[in-house]
Amino acid sequence: MAKKYTLNELLIIAVAREINNYDNVILGVGLPTTAGALAKALHAPQANLMMEAGMIDFEPLIPPNHIADAMACKGYACATDLFTAFTTTYRGFVDICFLGVGQIDKFGNLNTTSIGDYYKPDLRLPGSGGAADFISYSKRTVLTMRGGEFVEELEYFTSPGYLGGGDERDRCGLFPEGSGPTKLITQKGIFAFDPATKEMVLVEMHPGITVKDIQKDVPWELKISENLSATQPPSDEEIDFIRKFAPAAAMGRELATEVAFANLFKVLEARGKI
Amino acid sequence: MAKPIEKVMSAPDAVSKFVNDGDNLIIGNYTVGTCMELVFEILRQGKKGFTLYSQSGILDVELLVAAGAVERLVTTYVMRSGGRNGGSAVERALQDGSLQMEDYTNFNYNARLMAGMHGFSFMQVFEGIMVTDLFKKRGFLGEDKYRIIKCPYTGKDVVTVPAANPDVCIVHVQRADKFGNAQYWGAIGSVPAAALASKKIIITCEEIVDTEIIRSSPHHTIIPAFRADAVIEVPWGAHPTEVVGHYNQDKLMYGLFVTAAAGRESLEEWMDEWIFSCQDRQAYIDHYVERFGSDWLQKLVAKPLYSAPANYGSAFHSTWDENGKDRGTGLTMEEIENLLEERGLLHG
Incomplete structure (x- = not known):
């Protein structure tokens, strides 16, 4: 019988499958890094993993704490600077990058900056970081969403997807032709973008999820692929790799943080330090 | 200073x-x-x-x-x-x-x-930024957050940021x-x-x-x-x-x-x-x-992991060879000074 998996694992594996052998890959922290390590270990050994802080062609050792965590690398082939990491992307050398989603609209445009009035925000999110630059110039961008939301209209436009849809992104002449988000992977399913309208389309559903479950998060009438299929469940090999490489990623941030904090405070308490 | x-x-x-x-x-x-x-x-x-x-x-x-x-x-x-x-x-x-x-x-x-x-x-930045609110919503820098100029070589609009x-x-x-x-x-x-x-x-x-x-x-x-x-x-x-x-x-x-x-x-x-x-x-x-x-x-202290030393060596470390001759001209110091005197190049 196949191993049971967590939704985090399913998401990481779906992300890893987007990486092809020999791809030049920009990895953001968290789930993409684990996915990058998985891809490299199992099906894309020659993928070139890069981080925007300037680590080029790194071998993952442990899951990094952030996008400048050189100590999480077993070594890397080239130490360049952030400026060059981005101009490398601008020049078209990056095949694929991964971005997290705060808010997303139907054409894959993103907000990771603020909720409410930008100048006096209800919620101040982290900001662009490298997101707007990467999704603009990477050949493909895969979006991942845990805890983000689908909205009719972004409260702040941080990163460009397909703008108003159709051929608007290509037509405006500001982006490489054919670039833009290719997939959105959530804990419920996988979305692609229609080749003509560029509207997101549900293409795969994770096991146990219904269209209704997905539609209730989406404030517009969701387009569903005629070939809608079930997401291929992770193999035992994939699950084993993730649990071994990044047990916290398998658990998900919330549970991992809860357990880590409890562990720290337990140790401190035992020492009479709290 | x-x-x-x-x-x-x-x-x-x-x-x-x-x-x-x-x-x-x-x-x-x-x-x-x-x-x-x-x-x-x-x-x-x-x-x-x-x-x-x-x-x-x-x-x-x-x-x-x-x-x-x-x-x-x-x-x-x-x-x-x-x-x-x-x-x-x-x-x-x-x-x-x-x-x-x-x-x-x-x-x-x-x-x-x-x-x-x-x-x-200023520095040129990637033009895609123009469609975003990073470009459109300005804070205290106002107009100077980004400005657009025309590239003199391609004629295209170029987005810039100030130094x-x-x-x-x-x-x-x-x-x-x-x-x-x-x-x-x-x-x-x-x-x-x-x-x-x-x-x-x-x-x-x-x-x-x-x-x-x-x-x-x-x-x-x-x-x-x-x-x-x-x-x-x-x-x-x-x-x-x-x-x-x-x-x-x-x-x-x-x-x-x-x-x-x-x-x-x-x-x-x-x-x-x-x-x-x-x-x-x-x-x-x-x-x-x-x-x-x-x-x-x-527990936080790093275990050493040294990079391989890079070889900065060269064939020699003096302009004078083992016979006391300058490697370029093949002359000793005495021969150089004699030559300078002969050619009238020494003053004072």
């Missing part, structure tokens, strides 16, 4: 001498190995009114903003300490109107430093010599650009080393001595962030900070305990050891 040759001093002296209220202050480090002790010392001295530049804000930006030391913030990314539901000092300051902020992308921010570092007045030349950069590195040659390795990020774009540079380092060590590995030097203003040896100077080759990130202290930073009062308590009640980094570390035990700290 030429700077003194030797720049070793204490953190309090460096901050009091080189950091002024109202400065454009830049945090040189990017996400990792940040200059925590210099941030702490700036807060202890109550310096304020800064326009703060940070490539990516973590504890450093949160603390400076929480203390009310920052009026304006230029950055690309801020830490949301309390996760989606908790707050952050930056969020609270934006909400109560005490902080103005200018949002850039990682590349756009770094481009401002690259322009400043090289003495240009940034902050008054003073605070930066932490692995090692430096007493003259201020500073060596840093690991995630390069925008660390060299932040330092070199700035008018003054204050460097803390894990260790001060002999100049011979610096000269044997010049590719690691990101700040040459003539640009440095102060060098301070501060072991554990970046704790609780990590320094490649020295120590890992301290998740215990991060945890305490993140828990505290979700609220205004709890963060003030954290700052009282760890910044204002500790007169310097040694006192901070002593306090840490007293609270949690020295083994917690020792």
